[in-house]
Amino acid sequence: MTTTDRTGPDAAELRRRVRALLDTHDPAATERLEFLRARFDAGLAWVHFPPGLGGLGAPRALQGVVDAELAAAGAPDNDPRRIGIGLGMAAPTILRYGTDGQRGRFLRPLWLGEEVWCQLFSEPGAGSDLAGLATRAVRDGDEWVVTGQKVWTSNAHNARWAILIARTDPEAPKHRGITYFICDMTDPGVEVRPLRQITGEAEFNEVFLTEVRIPDTLRLGEVGDGWRVAQTTLMNERMAIGGLALPREGGMIGGAVATWRERPELRTPELHDRLLRLWVDSEVARLSTQRVRQQLAMGAPGPEGSGMKLAFARLNQAISGLELELLGEDGLRYGDWTNNRPETVDFYGRDAGYRYLRAKGNSIEGGTSEILRNIIAERVLGLPSEPRTDKDVAWKDLPR
Amino acid sequence: MTADDLDLLYSDVEQDLRSAVRDLLTDRCPASSVLARCDSDTPYDLGLWRTLAVQLGLAGLLVPEKLGGQGASAREVGVVLEELGGAVAPVPFLGSAVLATSALLGCDTGDGRVAALLGRLASGESTAALAVPLSTAPGGAFPTGVRVDADGVLSGRVTSVADATVADALVVPAVGPDGPALYEVAADMPGVRIAAATPLDLTRPIADIEFEAAAGGLLAGARTATAALDGALLTGAGLLASEQLGVAQWCLDETVNHLGQRRQFGRVVGSFQALKHRLADVWLEVVSARAAARAAADALAKTAPDTALLVAVAQAYCAPVAVRAAEECVQLHGGIGMTWEHPAHLYLKRAKASEIALGTPGRHRAALAALADLPAAG
Numbered sequence: 001m002t003t004t005d006r007t008g009p010d011a012a013e014l015r016r017r018v019r020a021l022l023d024t025h026d027p028a029a030t031e032r033l034e035f036l037r038a039r040f041d042a043g044l045a046w047v048h049f050p051p052g053l054g055g056l057g058a059p060r061a062l063q064g065v066v067d068a069e070l071a072a073a074g075a076p077d078n079d080p081r082r083i084g085i086g087l088g089m090a091a092p093t094i095l096r097y098g099t100d101g102q103r104g105r106f107l108r109p110l111w112l113g114e115e116v117w118c119q120l121f122s123e124p125g126a127g128s129d130l131a132g133l134a135t136r137a138v139r140d141g142d143e144w145v146v147t148g149q150k151v152w153t154s155n156a157h158n159a160r161w162a163i164l165i166a167r168t169d170p171e172a173p174k175h176r177g178i179t180y181f182i183c184d185m186t187d188p189g190v191e192v193r194p195l196r197q198i199t200g201e202a203e204f205n206e207v208f209l210t211e212v213r214i215p216d217t218l219r220l221g222e223v224g225d226g227w228r229v230a231q232t233t234l235m236n237e238r239m240a241i242g243g244l245a246l247p248r249e250g251g252m253i254g255g256a257v258a259t260w261r262e263r264p265e266l267r268t269p270e271l272h273d274r275l276l277r278l279w280v281d282s283e284v285a286r287l288s289t290q291r292v293r294q295q296l297a298m299g300a301p302g303p304e305g306s307g308m309k310l311a312f313a314r315l316n317q318a319i320s321g322l323e324l325e326l327l328g329e330d331g332l333r334y335g336d337w338t339n340n341r342p343e344t345v346d347f348y349g350r351d352a353g354y355r356y357l358r359a360k361g362n363s364i365e366g367g368t369s370e371i372l373r374n375i376i377a378e379r380v381l382g383l384p385s386e387p388r389t390d391k392d393v394a395w396k397d398l399p400r
Numbered sequence: 401m402t403a404d405d406l407d408l409l410y411s412d413v414e415q416d417l418r419s420a421v422r423d424l425l426t427d428r429c430p431a432s433s434v435l436a437r438c439d440s441d442t443p444y445d446l447g448l449w450r451t452l453a454v455q456l457g458l459a460g461l462l463v464p465e466k467l468g469g470q471g472a473s474a475r476e477v478g479v480v481l482e483e484l485g486g487a488v489a490p491v492p493f494l495g496s497a498v499l500a501t502s503a504l505l506g507c508d509t510g511d512g513r514v515a516a517l518l519g520r521l522a523s524g525e526s527t528a529a530l531a532v533p534l535s536t537a538p539g540g541a542f543p544t545g546v547r548v549d550a551d552g553v554l555s556g557r558v559t560s561v562a563d564a565t566v567a568d569a570l571v572v573p574a575v576g577p578d579g580p581a582l583y584e585v586a587a588d589m590p591g592v593r594i595a596a597a598t599p600l601d602l603t604r605p606i607a608d609i610e611f612e613a614a615a616g617g618l619l620a621g622a623r624t625a626t627a628a629l630d631g632a633l634l635t636g637a638g639l640l641a642s643e644q645l646g647v648a649q650w651c652l653d654e655t656v657n658h659l660g661q662r663r664q665f666g667r668v669v670g671s672f673q674a675l676k677h678r679l680a681d682v683w684l685e686v687v688s689a690r691a692a693a694r695a696a697a698d699a700l701a702k703t704a705p706d707t708a709l710l711v712a713v714a715q716a717y718c719a720p721v722a723v724r725a726a727e728e729c730v731q732l733h734g735g736i737g738m739t740w741e742h743p744a745h746l747y748l749k750r751a752k753a754s755e756i757a758l759g760t761p762g763r764h765r766a767a768l769a770a771l772a773d774l775p776a777a778g
C-alpha cells in the first residue's frame with residue numbers, strides 16, 4: 001500500500017473540517033460534553049470510522065492531524081485513559097460485527113465516555129488458553145442465561161457495559177463453541193469484587209456472573225462464532241496497547257529523560273549509555289508504530305500489532321527500571337500503597353516506583369509476550385505450531 | 401518534525417524499482433556466483449555494476465536531471481541498497497553512487513569540474529570512491545592524512561577506503577594552504593598507489609591509497625569542503641541503514657526457511673518454541689529496522705530539520721540488528737552455518753563490517769547525546 005492510493009478526505013480536508021467545528025463551537029465557551037458531541041457528529045471522533053458513526057472514512061493515520069489541531073485549539077478530549085477498553089477493543093468489534101442497531105446504540109456514548117466498558121474474557125482456568133473458557137451461556141427464549149467467573153477485569157468497577165465471551169456449545173471443540181455478547185454490568189447477577197494488585201491499588205477485579213440475563217439482541221456475531229469475533233477484539237487490543245501514536249519522547253521515555261535533564265547530579269556514564277540505547281529504541285518503536293498505522297490506512301490491525309505490543313512491554317519495563325536506578329535514594333520511596341479503585345488505567349502517571357510496577361503488567365495483559373511470540377512465529381513467519389492434543393476434542397471432554 | 405510528516409512506506413514507483421533490481425540480482429547475482437568470486441582475483445562483478453549503473457541508471461539516482469542523473473532521492477537509493485544488501489552484491493554502489501556522488505553534490509555543482517565528474521558518474525561512464533577510511537563517522541574532524549600544496553599536488557595516505565580498487569576517479573579530502581579541500585584525482589595518475597587490503601567483508605573490498613606528489617583538480621575549497629564531506633558521510637550512514645535492513649531481512653528469511661525444513665527428533669526444528677521465539681524477536685527487530693531506515697531515507701530526501709538525529713537513530717539501531725540477524729542465521733543453521741559453502745558467512749561479514757562502517761552504533765549514540773539533549777555525566 002502506498003500513501004497515494006488512499007480514499008476518503010485528506011489531511012487538508014480534515015483540517016478544514018476541524019476549523020469549521022471550532023468556528024461553531026468555541027472550546028473556551030462550550031461545555032465539555034457538548035463540544036465532544038459536536039465533534040463526534042462532525043465525524044472527527046475517529047476519522048477512520050464510517051460517516052454517521054463518528055468518522056469520515058478517512059485513513060486511520062490522519063487521526064493524529066485532527067487530534068493535534070484540536071489540542072492546539074485547547075479543545076477538551078474524551079479522556080481516553082478512562083475509556084481505553086471501550087475505544088480500543090469494544091468499539092472496533094462492534095463496528096465490525098455489530099448490527100446497525102447495536103452500532104447506533106453503543107458507539108456514540110462509548111466514545112463520549114458517557115458509558116465505560118470492560119472486557120470479560122479471562123477466567124481463572126482460561127488465560128493464555130482463552131478458548132478453554134468455562135463461563136456458560138444457555139439459551140432461554142429470546143434471552144441467554146450466563147453463569148461463570150471472570151478475572152483480571154480491568155475497570156469493571158466503573159463499567160456500564162462489558163464485552164463478554166461465553167461457552168454456548170460444550171459439545172463442540174473449544175474454539176467452536178463460544179459466542180460473543182454485550183453484557184449489562186448493572187444486571188443483578190453481576191457481582192464485581194476488587195483484586196488488589198502489585199501497585200497497591202485495585203485496577204482490576206474478579207467478576208462473578210450468576211444467571212445474568214442477556215437479550216439475544218445483544219449478541220455480537222453468530223452463535224458459535226465468538227472466537228472469530230474475539231480475534232478482532234484481541235488484535236485491536238494489542239494495537240491499542242502497543243500502537244498508540246506518540247510524539248518524540250512521548251510514553252515511558254519521557255519521564256526518564258525529564259529526570260536526566262533536570263538532575264545532572266544523578267548522571268553516571270553507565271546510566272548514560274543505557275539511557276541513550278533506550279532513547280534510540282523508543283524512537284524506533286515510535287516510528288514503527290507510525291509505520292504500521294500508515295500501512296493499515298483504513299484496514300484492521302493484523303499480527304503486526306502483536307509486534308508493537310511486544311516492543312512496548314519490553315521498553316516500558318526497561319525504561320521504568322532504569323528510571324528507578326537513576327533516582328538513586330529517591331528510588332527507595334514509593335508514592336502511595338493505598339488500596340484505591342482508580343478511575344483510569346494509567347501506564348505513565350504517578351511516581352517512578354508505580355510506573356516500574358505497573359509496567360510488569362504490560363507483558364501479561366492483552367496476551368503475554370510469550371503468546372505474542374508464538375503468534376508472530378506461526379502467523380507471520382509461518383513456522384509450524386506446537387503439537388496440540390486439544391484442538392478437535394469436544395470441550396466437555398478436555399482435561400481440566 | 402513529528403513522525404506524522406515522515407512517509408515510512410514505499411511508493412508504487414519505489415516498489416517497481418525494487419522489482420527491477422531484484423529481478424536482475426536473482427538472475428545475475430546468485431549466492432553461488434558471489435561465493436565463487438570471493439576466491440578469485442576479480443572480487444567485483446563489474447558486468448553487473450555496468451548493468452545497474454548504465455542500463456538501470458542507478459548510479460545517477462541522486463544526481464539532478466540537469467546534471468545528467470535521474471533526479472531521484474535518498475528514498476529510491478534506500479530501496480536499491482536494501483536489494484543490494486539482500487544479495488551481498490559485489491558492486492561499488494555505496495562507494496561511488498552514494499558516498500562519492502553525495503560529496504560532489506555538496507560541492508558547487510555550477511563548477512565545471514564538479515559537474516563533469518557528476519555527469520560521468522551518473523551515466524556510469526566513471527566510478528569513483530570517496531577517499532576516507534570506511535569507518536569514518538559523520539560529525540568528526542576533517543581528515544588530515546593527505547596534504548595538498550598551492551599547485552594542487554597531493555601527498556599522504558588514506559587507509560581502508562571502500563570500493564577504491566575499481567574506481568577510476570578518487571574524491572580526496574586534503575588539507576591545503578587555505579585549509580580543508582576536496583580534490584579529484586584520477587586513479588591512474590602518476591603518484592597514486594591503490595593497494596587492496598584483505599577485507600573482513602569479502603563482498604565490499606577495501607584498499608589503502610598512497611599519494612606521492614599526485615596531481616589533483618580542485619572540487620571544493622575551504623568554504624564548502626567540510627560540509628560537503630560531512631554531508632556525504634551523513635547521507636552514507638543514513639542509507640547504509642537500508643543496506644543493513646536488506647542484510648537482516650535475508651538472514652531472517654533464510655533462517656525461517658531452513659528451520660521450516662530441517663527435521664530432528666522426529667519434528668521440524670522450527671516447531672520448537674525456543675527457536676520460534678528467537679525468530680520472532682529477530683522479526684520484530686527487522687520490522688523496527690525498516691521503520692528506522694525508512695525514516696532516515698525520507699528525512700534525507702526531504703532535508704528535514706532533524707535529519708542528523710534520524711540518521712544517528714537509524715545507524716545506532718539497524719547496524720546491530722543486521723549483526724544479530726546474521727549471527728542467529730549462522731547459529732540456527734548448525735554445522736552448515738559454519739561452512740564456506742553456505743552464504744551465511746558473507747552476510748555475517750557484511751553485517752559486522754557495516755557495523756563499523758560510517759560510525760559504530762556507539763559513535764552514533766554519542767552523537768545523539770548532543771542531538772537529543774541528553775548530556776553525559778560530569
Ligand SMILES: Cc1cc2nc3c(=O)[nH]c(=O)nc-3n(C[C@H](O)[C@H](O)[C@H](O)COP(=O)(O)OP(=O)(O)OC[C@H]3O[C@@H](n4cnc5c(N)ncnc54)[C@H](O)[C@@H]3O)c2cc1C
Pocket residue numbers: 118119120121122123124126127128129151152153154155204361364365366367368369370371374
Ligand atoms: C494488568 C492486567 C490487566 C488485565 N485486564 C484484563 C481485562 O480487562 N480483561 C480480561 O479479560 N483479562 C485481563 N487480563 C488478563 C490477561 O489477559 C491474562 O492474565 C493473560 O492472558 C495471561 O493469562 P493467565 O494470567 O491465565 O496466565 P497463564 O496463561 O497461566 O500463563 C502463565 C505463564 O505461562 C506462559 N504460557 C502460557 N501458555 C504458553 C504457551 N503456549 N507457550 C509459552 N508460554 C506460555 C505465559 O506467557 C505466562 O508467562 C489482565 C491482566 C493484567 C496483568
